[in-house]
Every structure is written in structure tokens, then in C-alpha cells.
Amino acid sequence: MKQVLYKILTLSIILLFTFSCTKEACLNCNTYNMLDFDGELDNYTGEFKVCENDDMWDDIVWGEYDHNDAGDFSFIDLDIYTLGYRIIENPDIDNDGILNQNDMDIDNDGISNYNDSTPYGTDDNSIIELIICLDHE
Numbered sequence: 001m002k003q004v005l006y007k008i009l010t011l012s013i014i015l016l017f018t019f020s021c022t023k024e025a026c027l028n029c030n031t032y033n034m035l036d037f038d039g040e041l042d043n044y045t046g047e048f049k050v051c052e053n054d055d056m057w058d059d060i061v062w063g064e065y066d067h068n069d070a071g072d073f074s075f076i077d078l079d080i081y082t083l084g085y086r087i088i089e090n091p092d093i094d095n096d097g098i099l100n101q102n103d104m105d106i107d108n109d110g111i112s113n114y115n116d117s118t119p120y121g122t123d124d125n126s127i128i129e130l131i132i133c134l135d136h137e
Contacts (some may be wrong), residue, residue: 026051027082027133034085034128039075041132050133060084060131076132084131093125 030044050056063083076083091099094108100120104112107121 029133032130082133
């Protein structure tokens with residue numbers, strides 16, 4: 001009798017977890033510099049996976065695009081891909097291959113950051129990333 005009760009209890013717990021959990025949406029994404037995007041999906045600058053419950057999910061503006069729009073992204077099959085964008089800080093402002101956090105002259109103006117009144121330069125140093133994702137289920 002104990003074995004039957006144990007099996008029923010175990011089955012009940014499994015069923016409870018199976019039907020009470022909601023499936024979160026997860027996406028496998030590639031990122032592209034929006035200003036340099038040439039429509040070639042293989043030329044991505046980075047990749048990541050993001051799920052609805054991640055903090056990063058809210059940093060992305062997910063696009064609402066109409067299949068009939070003949071805009072910049074009309075060549076992307078919206079039945080396959082999910083589009084979004086985000087604005088991030090440029091990690092290498094002077095493009096010298098040294099990340100800002102390790103670069104002694106972040107803006108490459110010849111003045112060390114310690115002595116520079118504008119070590120990050122005077123330009124907007126943000127990157128607008130286009131994010132193109134596939135569903136991951």
C-alpha cells in the first residue's frame with residue numbers, strides 16, 4: 001500500500017510541475033551594427049540567447065513590422081525571424097582593438113585619460129544594434 005501511495009504522490013507532483021509551469025519564449029539572436037548592416041545575415045558582430053525572464057529582454061525594443069511594408073527589412077522573412085534593436089555603449093571608441101576599460105587613451109587623441117578633460121571624446125559613443133533572432137523552443 002505504501003508503494004502505491006508513493007507512486008500516486010510522485011505522479012501528482014510531476015503533473016503539478018508539468019501543468020503549472022509556463023513556457024517562456026527564448027530566442028537565439030545575432031547582432032549587427034545598424035549603421036553598417038548590408039542585409040547579409042552572415043555578417044553578424046555577436047550572438048546571444050535571450051529569454052523573456054532575462055534582464056536583457058527589456059533592454060531590447062522588439063519590432064512590430066508589417067509583411068507588406070517595403071522598408072529596409074522587407075527582405076527578412078518575419079515568419080522565421082524576430083527583429084529588435086538596442087542601444088549599447090561602444091566598447092572600443094577609437095577602434096584600436098583595446099577595450100575602453102583597458103585603453104590608456106580611449107578617444108585616441110594623444111592625451112592620456114588621466115589628463116584628458118574628455119577621455120571619451122565629444123561624439124556620441126553609442127552603437128545601435130539590429131538584433132535578428134530565431135525562436136528557440
